[in-house]
Amino acid sequence: MATRNAIHPHHNLPAAHRHRPPAATTAVHQNFTIGKNSHQKPSNKAIKLAESLSNMLNLHIETTIQRSLNRSTNLNVLSIEEKHNTPAKSPKEDISEKWREIHGSRDWEDLLDPIHPWLRREIVKYGEFAQATYDAFDFDAFSEYCGSCSYNRHKLFAKLGLTESGYKVTKYIYAMSHIDLPQWIEKSRFADTWSKDSNWMGFVAVSDDEESQRIGRRDIAVAWRGTVAPSEWYDNMQRKLEPIGQGDSKVEHGFLSIYTSKSDTTRYNKSSASEQVMLEVKRLINYYQNRSEQVSLTITGHSLGGALALLNAYEAAMNFPNLPISVVSFAAPRVGNIAFRDELYQMGVKTLRVTLKQDVVPRMPGIVFNESLQKFDDFTGTLEWVYTHVGVELKLDVRTSPYLKKGLNLVGFHMLETYLHLVDGFCSSGSCFRVDAKRDVALVNKDCDMLVDELRIPHNWYQLANKGLERNHHGRWVKPKRDPEDIPSPTVESHAGKVFDEMPERYGVGSLYGV
């Protein structure tokens, strides 16, 4: 049993440990970097042992989840019908005085447990940007635009009911991968597709004047899309670390490939996701700093998207040393090694990592080779090959919500909407679901079956009428052509080769969003 406990990820650190200042943490871990050959890989024997431990662990996870969740729910707290006529969002307060702390300047010390309502509202705001990358994604393999965003960036928020977010989307990001990765890309079944190689992977947005006033600075937000099949992705993935930056930092090679791959033969990735996002962020920073505005960068993403957010933050911190940069990730797996984490800390990147106790993805990769292996140093050789998490954890628990089913549901436990629901209801660790939570509970079941039956919300309800087919005047069911303005176009989408300075006059104040 000692063995099993030893490899258990440290999800239950007391608050004091969780908020330990980065420098201290780094020091502790460095004591364990005992290997001499820094590129030494774990031995075969170690891998074998690790694999069998991994299996045990998986088993352990499942049985404990099932045991602990098989309690019945108290449904008296449910009054969803009464809520139908109340606003579906918590109010936004003026946080301009306190924005740096909310943005993580003090590692969210004293803001997380109990959670500060302003912080909670901001986490939901960014989470909804990440959710938008799923909601607008064209998953239809029969569509020639499969893998793209269904709407152009000017319409995106309006189509998703996010017009009140206070942000405008300024750029879409596309990604490809040179490595053959399982299940990460969605492709049209047909040859005449908008892109054979790339997927829409997220967007850059910027706060408008009103929102900027409320939050005390001009905020550039980047949202990264994840994948729909997270467990297959992580299960099949080759867990291989590759160097990033100039030091000892290493990150998972699949994530890095998606972030950095490009090819001249593609339409949407003549520049990589990395180059696309950095160029746009740079353009916006220059633009607003020229106007003497305080600027911040907040990067968000769920699952794979959370991993990309961290790579993006690392690169942005390298390029913009004085910019306040935060990551708000949901259900993100481990991304890199301890040196990667330490470098992020040293550069001042703040990461708020929202996890769910019952979700297995945040334990991957590195479900075996992770930070807890310091107790296993006899067979790890070097911690350079050990994955570790970054930042401060906000840990949610399915059992706190009376609206959620408690049975094992690996898909439902991982869904971003489940996370957002639990963030909205979070007060403090150990306390009950917030009575005055306002977010629409029905959203949880968009793509899973997590809501208790009594709510009468169908599972997986997020779907188009007749999968997009419409009846024409002859009564024939046809797929309407996509609105031409929503058809992706490499010339419109790509800023490759352009920098802000070279842009025409119409890129003035009023037309910043109007490209």
Add this chain to the structure above:
Amino acid sequence: MATRNAIHPHHNLPAAHRHRPPAATTAVHQNFTIGKNSHQKPSNKAIKLAESLSNMLNLHIETTIQRSLNRSTNLNVLSIEEKHNTPAKSPKEDISEKWREIHGSRDWEDLLDPIHPWLRREIVKYGEFAQATYDAFDFDAFSEYCGSCSYNRHKLFAKLGLTESGYKVTKYIYAMSHIDLPQWIEKSRFADTWSKDSNWMGFVAVSDDEESQRIGRRDIAVAWRGTVAPSEWYDNMQRKLEPIGQGDSKVEHGFLSIYTSKSDTTRYNKSSASEQVMLEVKRLINYYQNRSEQVSLTITGHSLGGALALLNAYEAAMNFPNLPISVVSFAAPRVGNIAFRDELYQMGVKTLRVTLKQDVVPRMPGIVFNESLQKFDDFTGTLEWVYTHVGVELKLDVRTSPYLKKGLNLVGFHMLETYLHLVDGFCSSGSCFRVDAKRDVALVNKDCDMLVDELRIPHNWYQLANKGLERNHHGRWVKPKRDPEDIPSPTVESHAGKVFDEMPERYGVGSLYGV
């Protein structure tokens, strides 16, 4: 091999045999009724043998289907996009001069192979009534109206695009069963449901003046709904015959139970489906015969619905000896024994049985104990326990349509929309798909995955936007209340205890449909 061939259902009878006059067929079969104890059941040994033969047969079906269908399709004939701007229905001709033959008075002799276009058009018309019973059915277990029709009868055809059918729905039929049958009923998960016991099972409609003129008589149409899980239904079903009528006729007890069950404790089946339909048919016959009109009855249904259609026809023939009665069934299983069939023939009921070579359901029940057992008389004892088909067969073949996938697809092969597509393209046995077929091909994929990928029609596309959830003005996703006029009501629906004569004055000419 002789054994296996012997139990093969007679789907390949030459046309001459298929159109054999009923009387002759009866005589042939009677020669084989050699058992002395008419209630003797097959011996255990026989059942064992039959079971193993059944397994062999199932295996045989699957391998032969797969072998014969693995040919590639010639897709040059596909020009679905060109068809987008053409009418989706074949024109309706004036068939008044020939209506009796089209209605089967001469057992469709010389009308089926090659098929007469007028007959084909009528088969599609009735098939679309049967399809309407699926399309309007509320399958949502989270709906308190699960198991009902989503619309009231006045709106049904308009909602389904059948306004041009030329018929008006006059009555809905509800059914229950005292026998615990597998998978036949859809139920709400909640206690406060419109009905705990009954399902909407079909409707009675009548041709309007214009259509009546075109088809040469006032036609009463009855459409019966089938089930969604046909193979489970038929696989698990107790194959037990029960007496019907006064003679030796016996029918499958599950079908009979659905048709005849009633209970005073229910809201919708204080009278049985049988009583409901017969009362309404009687009312309409009286009404139109009083106006000296020629009246006919045409009963249709798919799968289980086809079985109910036959029971309904039997009862109607008993009650209205001189009424022209036809059944147009799709994918219907065997229903009764040879005496049942003979009695139907003697009463003049005409049955056009549309089957699909690749669909297994029409071979059930009686996949073993069927008419071909006459060659097995050494262990059957008596043919009174042997299921047999009724009427004239129109046999379709998936391989004739260039639009359909040819791989094994038990669900797709059984779907009514697949049948209607193949009827629309049918010319004659052995000939290709009709080039000028007009019915919308996309309909095939409503609830299955049968269309070749090149058509780019999503599979299982028939679905509500967001499963019926709608965003209210607060942005909350809620299930709108059903339109009050579409909520079933036993007082409105039930004619129980009323006869036509007692109905108020407003049941005059103009208000016949206006109850």
